[in-house]
Amino acid sequence: MIAFICQTCGVQHAPVPDHPDTPPQHCPICEDERQYVGHDGQRWTTTEELLAGGRHNEVTEVETGLTTINTVPSFAIGQQAHLVRTPVGNLLWESISLCDPATIDRIRERGGIDAIAISHPHFYSAMVEWSHAFGGVPIWLHAADREWVMRPDPAIRYWEGETADPLPGSGLLLIRVGGHFLGSTALYWPDGANGRGVLFSGDMPQVAQDRRWVSFLYSYPNMIPLSAAEVRRIADTLAAYRFDRIYGSWTGRIVSSDGSAVVARSADRYVEHVNRET
Ligand SMILES: [Zn+2]
Ligand SMILES: [Zn+2]
Numbered sequence: 001m002i003a004f005i006c007q008t009c010g011v012q013h014a015p016v017p018d019h020p021d022t023p024p025q026h027c028p029i030c031e032d033e034r035q036y037v038g039h040d041g042q043r044w045t046t047t048e049e050l051l052a053g054g055r056h057n058e059v060t061e062v063e064t065g066l067t068t069i070n071t072v073p074s075f076a077i078g079q080q081a082h083l084v085r086t087p088v089g090n091l092l093w094e095s096i097s098l099c100d101p102a103t104i105d106r107i108r109e110r111g112g113i114d115a116i117a118i119s120h121p122h123f124y125s126a127m128v129e130w131s132h133a134f135g136g137v138p139i140w141l142h143a144a145d146r147e148w149v150m151r152p153d154p155a156i157r158y159w160e161g162e163t164a165d166p167l168p169g170s171g172l173l174l175i176r177v178g179g180h181f182l183g184s185t186a187l188y189w190p191d192g193a194n195g196r197g198v199l200f201s202g203d204m205p206q207v208a209q210d211r212r213w214v215s216f217l218y219s220y221p222n223m224i225p226l227s228a229a230e231v232r233r234i235a236d237t238l239a240a241y242r243f244d245r246i247y248g249s250w251t252g253r254i255v256s257s258d259g260s261a262v263v264a265r266s267a268d269r270y271v272e273h274v275n276r277e278t
Contacts, residue, residue: 003151005045005126006030008038010076010097012126014151029121029148034180034219047126050075050098057096057103066192067110070251071098077221079123080251082200083107084189086170089114092130093187093200094249099129113137115166117174119202120181121148123249131155140166142176142183162237175241179216179226179234180204188241196244199259204234205266207248211255214246214266228271235267 001015004023008030016024023044030037050071058070067083075097082093092113107113116131117140118124127139128151136155143158164174173188184204192198201207205214216231218224226234239260246255246262255262 005097007043007045010125011150059106071096078250088169089167091167092116094123095125095127095130097125099126104133117166120184128153142185144183145181177204177234193245197242198245199243200247203249207253228274231267231270238263
């Protein structure tokens with residue numbers, strides 16, 4: 001039974017019971033208006049093919065207690081994962097499609113994974129493989145996005161409401177921000193950036209190319225905006241937390257300081273633009 005991986009969004013799908021060696025027909029995540037089917041049509045791959053093609057993961061320390069995991073050469077939409085290490089355990093924030101023994105060893109050297117949390121379906125990737133590699137640790141997903149889970153598994157823990165505590169005693173907090181997906185989630189790490197606070201924003205908000213700013217879109221690849229009211233709501237939700245640094249979804253998308261103020265002034269700029277009459 002092969003769990004195929006969509007080449008465009010990187011999400012792994014459950015094997016098809018009657019056709020264990022045949023990929024699915026469709027990827028609903030890519031067919032959704034927030035994503036896109038690859039320009040050459042729907043294509044699939046496997047973990048074995050990714051490795052045979054020369055892909056591997058780079059594991060890099062970025063600040064005290066924080067490691068990034070990136071696939072090289074980049075795969076799908078270039079997802080990266082962060083391993084946040086705390087005195088009470090380690091959380092894998094986001095997931096990537098390539099889960100291989102070499103990377104599992106590198107993570108074990110850093111204390112392993114006690115829980116996984118993911119911002120939204122564009123980062124579900126091979127989350128079930130990562131959980132199984134570390135004994136079936138829980139995967140925290142917001143229940144509002146349940147329909148987008150392509151590979152169901154008993155390890156998935158659907159949470160509801162506005163916040164959740166995936167690793168009690170760690171200080172880490174999952175915050176539902178919505179906007180991009182109903183259940184879009186950010187991770188707050190108050191001890192990060194030497195105690196000045198870190199927000200892992202997922203895609204909501206997304207760190208802009210000018211890293212003094214963030215933005216708020218319903219779809220990034222298809223450039224579909226959110227309403228002013230929705231952006232205001234998201235900024236108000238995040239205003240309850242103090243953070244200096246923001247790590248966005250993709251490599252290098254980092255707001256290095258003054259993160260809380262960056263979100264506030266970016267929301268003001270966005271609202272001012274979409275409310276212009278000419
Ligand atoms: Zn896909
Ligand atoms: Zn996304």
